[in-house]
Amino acid sequence: MKKALSLMTAAALVLSLAACGSTASSAASSEAASPEAASSDAASSEAASSEAASETETAELSTVEPGKLIMSTNAAFPPYEMTTDSGEFEGIDIETAQAIADKLGLELQIDDMDFDAALLAVQQGKADMVMAGVTVTDERQNVMDFTDSYATGIxxxxxxxxxxxxxxxxxxxxxxxxxxxxxxxxxxxxxxxxxxxxxxxxxxxxxxxxxxxxxxxxxxxxxxxxxxxxxxxxxxxxxxxxxxxSYAIGVGKGNTELKDAINTALEELKADGTLQAIVDKYITAE
Incomplete structure (x- = not known):
């Protein structure tokens, strides 16, 4: 902001020298308006920069389809993923995935398939992430990347x-x-x-x-x-x-931006109690 004010002051001096016939009141009026204009321009510029940064951050996420977060799963693993009598998806992974998509500003799409196929979907670039009670193993780490753990299984x-x-x-x-x-x-x-x-x-x-x-x-x-x-x-x-x-979310190998974004979302969901509330909804403590 200091740089912007210096440039505007220099411009005012040039205009003052060029317009020697200007009245003192006009010059005073011009000088009084300049700081306000500079402040307004700077605020607008800062807001525009912030909005551009946010759009850039979202744009950096590489997903199969722009604006969507495609999740592959095997909806026969209650209470993590299952289908209701009306055919809708529900469960810990389903609600967690929706909360993550909301954090990332993306539309969640759920693709139900066999467990093996759900893992392959991410590896082949047909899905952005796999959530199906997936445990991290050395073999799986060779073909996909994993987020931080979000649940513990036995x-x-x-x-x-x-x-x-x-x-x-x-x-x-x-x-x-x-x-x-x-x-x-x-x-x-x-x-x-x-x-x-x-x-x-x-x-x-x-x-x-x-x-x-x-x-x-x-x-x-x-x-x-x-x-x-x-x-x-x-x-x-x-x-x-x-x-x-421990269960984690699998993403495409090398898709660091998406993995990091999901990890950030998970941290926020843990911190504000959302993740625990989802687990408590489906698993009653004994």
Whole structure:
């Protein structure tokens, strides 16, 4: 602002020398108006610069479609993502994604598909982010980037009430049902061998196969496990957890601007209590 006032003062002096016939009152009037005009111009310039900076920041976000934030998910993972009777999406990830989109000034679009396909959608540039109770692994970090963690998950074991399986140690030699592409599938395959693990398209199908006697147990995240047990009398959850892990949002490899913007949004949602309120809405503390 000091620079702007100096330039205007110099201009006033040049005009004063050129117009020697001007009256003293005119000169005084001109000098009195100049600081006000300078202040007004500076304020307008500052506001314009701020608006331009905001537009530039939004423009720097590289998304599949301008103005949209496309989220790939597998809406069969309650309470993180699921569909209502009317076909609408709901859940922790759904509401968190909407809150993030609102923070970024983007329209949220949700694409529902198999879990494996949801991961691939981000890798292939068909989606901006994947939220489906995704755990960060070394293998996944090779093909996509991840935000900070926003939730904690526990891999748990569902069995029939009369099952002889009492702990993780009893899983050896058993037929284990899992959801394809999940960390539950990866952990069980590593620990008990591929030949003992059956992968299904979703957790619901795995639980149905347990009810039918085609598998001896199901390994899946603790939150959806409770939902499945509540809907299927005769099943129970083992007290001991199999694995504890953290969930994060996957974005395209190298899309640092979007990852950083989502992290900033997550920090704000944690700070103002929005994220915890979303979790509390779907998961009741015991």
């Amino acid at each position: 891999q748990s074991i569902i069995v029939k009430e009369d099952s002889d399986i009492a702990s993780v140690d009893d899983l050896a030699g058993k037929k284990i049902g899992t959801q394809r592409g999940t960390t539950g599938y990866l952990y069980c395959s590593d620990d008990f061998g591929d030949e003992n693990v059956v992968a299904y398209d979703n957790g619901l199908t795995a639980v149905q196969m347990l009810n039918n006697g085609q598998v001896d147990c199901v390994v899946i995240d603790n939150a959806p496990a409770k939902e499945f047990i509540a809907a299927n009398p005769g099943l129970k959850l083992l007290d001991t957890a199999y694995v504890e892990e």
